[in-house]
Amino acid sequence: MDQICPHCGANNNEMAIDFAIEEFICSHCNNLVTIGQSTQRKIVKKPVENVVLEVGRKGILYGTEYWVINIVIKKYGSDTFWREYSLKDRAGNNVYLSESDGHWVLLRPVDFAFKEFKYYAEANGKNYRWFETTPCTVYAATGFFEDKLQFGLATYKEYVNGTEMISREEYGKSVQFFKGNHISRFEIKKAFGATEMPYRTGTGIVQPFYFNVKQCTNIMAITALLICILQLYVVTSRSNQTIFEQRINFTDVTDKEVVSKSFTLSGGSAPLQVYASSNVDNSWANVGLSLVNEKTNEVIYASKDIEQYSGYEDGESWSEGSQTEEFNLCGIPGGTYHF
Numbered sequence: 001m002d003q004i005c006p007h008c009g010a011n012n013n014e015m016a017i018d019f020a021i022e023e024f025i026c027s028h029c030n031n032l033v034t035i036g037q038s039t040q041r042k043i044v045k046k047p048v049e050n051v052v053l054e055v056g057r058k059g060i061l062y063g064t065e066y067w068v069i070n071i072v073i074k075k076y077g078s079d080t081f082w083r084e085y086s087l088k089d090r091a092g093n094n095v096y097l098s099e100s101d102g103h104w105v106l107l108r109p110v111d112f113a114f115k116e117f118k119y120y121a122e123a124n125g126k127n128y129r130w131f132e133t134t135p136c137t138v139y140a141a142t143g144f145f146e147d148k149l150q151f152g153l154a155t156y157k158e159y160v161n162g163t164e165m166i167s168r169e170e171y172g173k174s175v176q177f178f179k180g181n182h183i184s185r186f187e188i189k190k191a192f193g194a195t196e197m198p199y200r201t202g203t204g205i206v207q208p209f210y211f212n213v214k215q216c217t218n219i220m221a222i223t224a225l226l227i228c229i230l231q232l233y234v235v236t237s238r239s240n241q242t243i244f245e246q247r248i249n250f251t252d253v254t255d256k257e258v259v260s261k262s263f264t265l266s267g268g269s270a271p272l273q274v275y276a277s278s279n280v281d282n283s284w285a286n287v288g289l290s291l292v293n294e295k296t297n298e299v300i301y302a303s304k305d306i307e308q309y310s311g312y313e314d315g316e317s318w319s320e321g322s323q324t325e326e327f328n329l330c331g332i333p334g335g336t337y338h339f
Contacts, residue, residue: 003144006038007031014056015144017067017090024144025070027055032149042151045140047071050099050198052188053085055143059192061106061183064089068192070143074136077290077301078257081139097188098180102197103204104188105165107180114159114166114177118307118320121159123166123179128159131205133286133305153255163206182206240273244339250285260339262294265332272332277324278306284321291329294336300329 001015003024010028023034025044032042053059057068066087073083082100089095096107114123119130134156141149154171163182168175182204185197244263252258265272278285284307291300304327310319 001144003033003035005029005031005033007033007040012144014054015067015069016056016058017088019069019088019092019144019146021144021146022148025142025149027142030142034148044142044149047073047083047140047142049073049081051083052194052196052198053097053192057192059087059188061087061095061187061191066095068143070145071141072138072149073140075139076134076136077288079299080301086143096178097183099198101202101204102185102200103202103207104183104185105180105204105206106183107167107178110166110177110179112177113175114168116157116168121166126161126164128161128164128166131158131160131165133157133303135286135288158205160206163208165206180206182208246339262336262338264336265334267334269331269333272329273326274302274304274329275324275326276304276306280306280308280321280323282309282311283307287325289339291332292338293333294338296335300332302327302329 001013001018003012003021004010005012005026005028008026008029008031010026012024012027014027021035023032025032030043030046031040032044034041051071051073053068053071055068055071059066066089068085069088070086071083072086073081075081082098085097085099087095087097094109098105098107114121121128121130135153136156137153138149138151150171152171154169156167156169158165158167165180167178167180169178185200188194189197243265244260246260248258272291274289276287278287284305286303286305288303289301291302292298304325306323306325308319308321308323310317312318
């Protein structure tokens, strides 16, 4: 598969299989090229950070040969990133590998829209609990694309059930649905012959949980006792006070972020309660917060949906949701912070 870049003249022939594409990013000059056009559209940042596979790499997953056809790094907030590898087999079927903090998920597109409710979704008779709603943009990309690469704000809504997940990707009026499973990092390494893998931190969205029942029971009992003692101390020693308040117009955060004024937390570690409100009416809003410690630059992230819906049905009015939401950021030490 040969694609000549009209800007630098380089031959992009990394692929060993042929398929129809609409755009490609030149591996030499990083220009985004639309097939049949010679005008320069955009220079795209090359994916580098924690990227362990390259375009054109072949691997065998569950008995099927796949080739990496493109790599896209998605960005949420100011410094949260994850990597998506698009794979294609000889029959033209697509699957996707998503990696975040060293945890991997194998995703397949589905041709049906699952039923979504307030806190869960239903697909093929199985319920999946709502996990996260994430607005994101493309940070870096390379490879061959069957559709135009979109750089605007997209929204992911993810639901989980054990080691399985379903997700909805929405960009403008375009909506895609996916079903995914946890896949071991060692399976990826073996399939593609990768020499290095991203360092794994935290717990993955559908990571299996292996434990010894007796040992887990003992640990949980001791932990519960320590939590009760700690909670008793916290309740008897702490006091509550408002330390920050700000009203933000939606027009102020269109395609950009807002950085708040600094504020100071005094005393020992304690929960920071966040109270958010929006005058939604038969609609929803999402607030994404990053709490930044100005001394250590440590960042804590949180995201919350505010929803309120109402109507009139069968002679009765109904309503659900609220224009306000509260949630806690736990264990915040004293210091100077901003949102």
